[in-house]
Amino acid sequence: MSGIETSDKGASDIEPSNEELSDVVAELRHVEKYFGSLHVLKDINLTVGRGEVLVVIGPSGSGKSTLCRTINRLEPIDSGEILVEGKLLPQEGKELARLRADVGMVFQSFNLFAHKTILDNVALGPRKARKIPRAEAEAEALELLDRVGIKDQANKLPAQLSGGQQQRAAIARALAMHPALMLFDEPTSALDPEMITEVLDVMVSLATQGMTMVVVTHEMGFARKAADRVIFMSDGEILEEATPEVFFTAPTTDRAKDFLAKILQH
Amino acid sequence: MNLFSRYIEFIADYNIFHAFWVNITLTLFSGALALVLGTIAVVMRISPIASLRGASTFYVNVFRDIPLTVVMVVMFSVVWVQLQVSFSSDMSRDFYILAIIGLGMYHSSFIAESLRSGINTVPLGQAEAARSIGLTFMQSARIVILPQAFRGSIAPIGNTIIALIKNTTVASVAAVANETSGVMAAALEFGPQFNFLIFFTFALGYVIIVIPVGLLTTWLSRTLAVMR
């Protein structure tokens, strides 16, 4: 099991510039989560190393989204511990809001602020959560929009953009906070096929620049190209953990074999 | 002289424009108060703190369920007469201010309910995205949720304002003088032969005030609608 894995990817201009960074960005210890009587996360132990790209795969309802959402406390957990950058996540309040900003999240349905321009969407977090002056925040927002290839859309409203453009804007919005870790929850499942590549390309380039990423996706091309490690979840448990090469060619559990057979048919 | 010109002569003794002006200013002040209180109530209602949610639910239900006349009688006979709450040495000024507070609190419950229906039109993902970029609850509410909720509830808020315009006539129970319902009652008393024309005059006045408000809310809710 490769718990802590330092990737061999190149240095990055995205990573936060703290002096002493440990090799571990996020750590989950014995995490349990219930929705009523439904046991959705069962004794989850997981370490995400700096610069690591972890792909989470598994059937619908296996707890992948919930796993992501607990890492930035959009969902509280029932027991266990979650540490981000060595700090235990607090329960609620301002402190949590601050720590949450260190973890970027990209949602399946983009969730751009519908009443704000793309530029405002990206500059809002730095301005309000980090108190960065407007001009400075907007200058950086434009740079980020340029990086994801939609600078020319900066003054439009989200509804005026295609799905692929909206998702790239959402990635820029998360990057604007200089997160230590980025969570992607099925970022391409709501997209038309022709737009999937443009989003995956942005994610691959983030990965090669050294961003630490947890990505829920069934895009095997992305997993093979960018992932350092794949975990397979089923019924709230992590059943397998391997490099993409090993997982896709030689899964060990029957459930993983079944699942791969099903997604390969499509 | 025909009936109509005799009526004009009669009604000229009553300062109808001033009466409407009293109701309009009551609407403006109590409407502003209702918007502020209603917004506070709805923010408490969606807050993560259970006691604030409970307090808001209680407040909204109380003012939504009690008849306005009762609220206004309480403002006059309990708050002013018994508790002797006073804002100035001028009695009529006190009545005016207490009427504004009563109207404001009563209508704030409807504003809060309208806003809550507006909040229900904002997808949950908007709040989650706001939290995920590190905004606090108050920042998410102020910057992301409420602006969209307001745009989604302009029509019901407009209806509440229209109801408020007409409900300001209940201020007479809180002893506010010279407003339309009091002036109309006086005119009816001294000119019963003109009763139909008197009713018609005041009804027309309200229609003239309310129609533009209705048009404005329709226009606003179209132009400000959030594109999704």
Ligand SMILES: Nc1ncnc2c1ncn2[C@@H]1O[C@H](COP(=O)(O)OP(=O)(O)O)[C@@H](O)[C@H]1O
């Ligand atoms: N807010 C919720 N309330 C109750 N049950 C939920 C909630 N969110 C998810 N679930 C349930 O938890 C299980 C795991 O869901 P999820 O993490 O979304 O799975 P996945 O992302 O792998 O499809 C599912 O059975 C789902 O129905």
Ligand SMILES: [Mg+2]
């Ligand atoms: Mg999911």
